[in-house]
Amino acid sequence: MNAMAMLWASILLGGIAQILLKRGVTAAQAESGNKPERWWLGLLTSGWIWSWAAAFTAATGLWLLAVSQLSISYAFPLLSAGYVLVAILSRIFLGEKVSWKRWAAIAMICAGVILISRQ
Amino acid sequence: MSEARAVMLASLSGKKASMHKNRVAEAAVLGSVLFAAAGHLLIKSGLNTLTTASAHAGLAPRLLGYMLHPAVISGLAIYAIGTAMWVFAVSRRDISYLVPFSALNYVVVALGGVWLFRERIPSTRWLGILVVFAGVWLMQRWGSEESR
Numbered sequence: 248m249n250a251m252a253m254l255w256a257s258i259l260l261g262g263i264a265q266i267l268l269k270r271g272v273t274a275a276q277a278e279s280g281n282k283p284e285r286w287w288l289g290l291l292t293s294g295w296i297w298s299w300a301a302a303f304t305a306a307t308g309l310w311l312l313a314v315s316q317l318s319i320s321y322a323f324p325l326l327s328a329g330y331v332l333v334a335i336l337s338r339i340f341l342g343e344k345v346s347w348k349r350w351a352a353i354a355m356i357c358a359g360v361i362l363i364s365r366q
Numbered sequence: 367m368s369e370a371r372a373v374m375l376a377s378l379s380g381k382k383a384s385m386h387k388n389r390v391a392e393a394a395v396l397g398s399v400l401f402a403a404a405g406h407l408l409i410k411s412g413l414n415t416l417t418t419a420s421a422h423a424g425l426a427p428r429l430l431g432y433m434l435h436p437a438v439i440s441g442l443a444i445y446a447i448g449t450a451m452w453v454f455a456v457s458r459r460d461i462s463y464l465v466p467f468s469a470l471n472y473v474v475v476a477l478g479g480v481w482l483f484r485e486r487i488p489s490t491r492w493l494g495i496l497v498v499f500a501g502v503w504l505m506q507r508w509g510s511e512e513s514r
Contacts, residue, residue, distance in 0.1 A: 268453065269461040276457060290453070323472075330466045337462040342513060345462050349509035355501030356469045362494025363472050 250316035254325060257309035262332035264302035266340050271295030273341075320364050327360040391458040392506060394451040395467045401448030403474040405441045407482070412437030460513050466505055469498050 248256070275289030275296075290296045314322050330353050337343040412435040432438055455464055473495050479485040487495075 265456075265461050265465055269456055272453065272457045286457070287453075327469065330469070333465040334462040337460065341461065343460045343462045344511075344513045346509065346511065349462060349505065352501050352505035352509045353466050355504055356466045356498055357501075359494045359496070359498030359501055360469055360472055362497055363476060363491050365488075365490045365494070 250313050253309045254313040254317065254322055257306045257313060258326060258329050258332065260302045260306035260309065261326075262329050262336055264299050264306060265333050266336045267295050267299040267302060269337070269341055271299060324357075324361040324364040327357040330357060391455045391464075392467075394455040395464060396470070398448040398451035398455065399468065399470045399474060401444050401451065403471055403478060405443075405445030405448060406475075407478065408437050408441030408444060410441075412441060459510075463505065463509055463512075467502055470502060473498055 271290060271293045275293055276283070276286045278289055279286035310322075334345045334349065334353060338345050413432060415435070415437075452464075476487060476491060476495060480487055
């Protein structure tokens with residue numbers, strides 16, 4: 248796998264990981280029954296959460312492999328594509344309402360990240 | 367009349383409670399960003415001292431050496447606390463609202479570079495830091511309406 252493919256795979260997996268985490272947390276809260284304050288115990292046995300951990304670990308590994316071959320100032324601003332990806336995925340898979348105000352904030356944050364990485 | 371007042375009071379206290387809830391989630395996000403950055407710096411400082419020492423060892427002993435280094439262990443522990451704070455925030459707010467806050471990580475790393483290594487920040491980078499802050503502020507101020 249070349250470095251660019253690993254970088255995009257890392258961004259994609261990182262975004263998917265956040266969706267899995269939110270799913271797992273929501274499911275654990277819903278299933279906590281008569282002990283709602285102990286909802287987090289459900290995380291330990293949740294398939295969503297273990298998938299999140301696996302996706303997160305794989306994304307981190309791919310990122311490290313990618314930046315060992317690419318310049319960090321090139322790879323770094325591309326990470327902000329993850330915010331856009333999470334917004335889209337959260338809408339499709341979690342039914343979150345991503346308002347234009349949220350999109351405006353995401354666009355501004357992406358612009359800031361790009362400026363930070365400029366040499 | 368007293369009924370109306372009770373309803374008003376209830377709605378007021380409800381609003382207060384939800385505002386409090388918001389701030390707790392946002393404080394947890396800020397904490398998770400700071401802990402993650404501190405964890406990364408500690409892990410990196412530990413790895414820096416080890417890579418020169420064990421460059422010729424095999425992969426498994428090298429990994430074991432990394433994992434047993436005190437700076438790496440404490441870095442991982444701090445990173446784990448940051449992750450727990452992130453999970454807590456995720457339990458309270460939309461993921462599309464929270465994830466862009468993680469851009470503050472770059473701000474912390476950039477500012478940490480100035481503080482720890484006396485790096486000079488070029489003016490475009492300062493501008494970027496300001497724009498990220500403005501974006502996060504915008505998100506917090508206007509994008510915080512929950513889907514549920």
